[in-house]
Amino acid sequence: MRFSNSFLDEIRDRVSISAVVGRRVTWDRKKSNVSRGDYWACCPFHGEKSPSFHCEDRKGRYHCFGCGVSGDHFRFLTDLEGLNFPEAVQQIADMAGIAMPQPDPQAEKREKERTTLLDVMELATGFFQEQLQSAVGAKARAYLRDRGLTGRTIETFRLGYAPESRNALKEFLAGKEVPKDQIEACGLVRHGEGIAVSYDYFRDRIMFPILSSREKVIAFGGRAMAPDAMAKYMNSPETELFHKGQVLYNFTRARRAAQAGPGKTEATIIAVEGYMDVIALNQAGVENAVAPLGTALTENQLDLLWKISPLPVLCFDGDGAGLRAASRAADLALPFLKPGRSVRFALLPDGKDPDDLVKQDGRAPFDRVMADAKPLAEMIWQREAASANFDTPEKRAELEARLKQIVSVIADENVRRHYQQDIRDRLNGFFSPAPRGGGNDRRQGFQRGSGGRPGQNGPPQGPRAAARGMGISDRLSQSGLVRGYRDLPALRESVLALTIVNHPQLLLEEYDEIAAIDFENRELQRFWGAMLPAAATAGVNLSPAYLVQRLSAEGFDVLLKALDQQVRNARLWTATEAAAMEDAREGYRQALSLHKRTKALRVQKSELERAIADATEASDADEIEALLKALYEVQLEILRMENQEAIIDGFGVLSGRVKGAAVSHG
8 A cells, every 4th residue: 555645744744663663672861851852872773882883863764873774663573573664653643642544546646647747847946947037038138146045055945937928938848748627726827717828927036945844946936037027036826845834944954954063962943034034044054044934934934943943033133023933833822832832032132134144244243143042931021021111010911911911821830830830930020029229110111122130230139049050250240340241151162262362473373173162151152253253354453452452352352341340359470461472371261161071060050950850750769879979979060160269279380470370450
């Protein structure tokens, strides 16, 4: 029996591959990451003592790095258990709770017709590509060139041109002996009641092929070349192949990019607004971007994003239309939130789109926007609490009631409870009495883009905040040693950043490693995104003074002063400009080692917490006890490292300093 692709896709989507494989293997707890659907085990196809068999839910694939076997749900059962393909399909369909399809001659006929339609769409794609490179496509080529697209990008996305003719495509396909009904079924011509003779659907437009998850052309988007065209962008009509609300432009290519690459711990996917945004970002090196097809994001499209990443980033223009689109997307996502599954929002500068950001300065400005992406809870809060007056109890009560109503649609009980708690915390901070000594009444609202919770001038107070503990930067800030900057980075991060600014020669020695430093502090992420391009374009002018001047011009002067004061108060003089190069280099290496170790410990802590949750659900008392002991040891180590303020110890002979002495510039 032949199964339709849609049926096979449905049962694959409903049953994770780890559920199929997990009945035949024992997952390795240390290497597996359950929350990300990433599993390791000893290979069931060959004998081994250490796990080299990898299974990934998001890809729906397994692969053994020892013997080389790989495949999907069905291949696993046919290869390991000797089932034939229909038997493997039956077994997985039973797991999915889906009835096997009955033999249906009509369904088989439709599947064959569908395959034929895909062949027609491929012919149309080739025709549009040829037209773009011909004499009639000169105007379209000039437009794409003016937009900054390279020939390689045009070829990668298979861009084409539909001539300004009513019959060019129709006659081409007829010449290939494609029947009239198939041309119509593909949505390539306008036909039907009131149209005596069908004519080409797309005319005088740059053509963007839209691919299915199997990378087959199923539709087109067309960008009008004529300025007076009724619609600037136009998509194919709904067909047997194409349902607009269930497809994302560039989905398959972005999925590969999001999950590929050594050392990646989490897939990321970015949803932008249009075809050209996706293509411009791809050319700039951001290959994990997709776009809905000219409409607001749908539930099906959001589900596609979640299949790639538990925390996709939705990127919108910073104008009024973009903010309204972000608001609609926030409301769309709320009912479907689950533990570990949400969305973030990146808002572009007003009047800019991704294409504008990357065209002149490459991907760095866009990366800075991504680093500032806001969580869903923050977007909801800012939308409801911004630009309003809450000077009466009734208005404050109205805000509270509205927020409670908004989060009540969250279906998952645990997530809903935490959102309700988040609302209470925010409201308490927003409406708490203003500190004595002046300042605006925080009940008057807050300025958009202020960062953090509106109306709060300091860290949240109370038992919940105290329970989170205090790191080095918290203690330094609250002790009064560092003034004028609210969110200080961890001391080790400050040392890393300031050492490179004061000793940029290190960039020439270890650029790849330095460029890859992953800061936890969001402001330092933005700072790093500005510093690296500044250093790269400095040439012979590369010096501490040059970097400070460039960074100050981009608004980082307050941060630079805060970092400098922080390391001086901690007496970590190897990060200052006065340190000899050898001392600065050694101090940087020690700080980087500490940074990597701290991040590794935090990852280990998160994994242990997830494992404890799994063991608790399985009521495995012995496993819980062992995991709690390991977690305690990791937490002690994290605490020890957080208290290790003297990161650099025993250096300074070449700079003429005494170890531990404070630095001062005369």
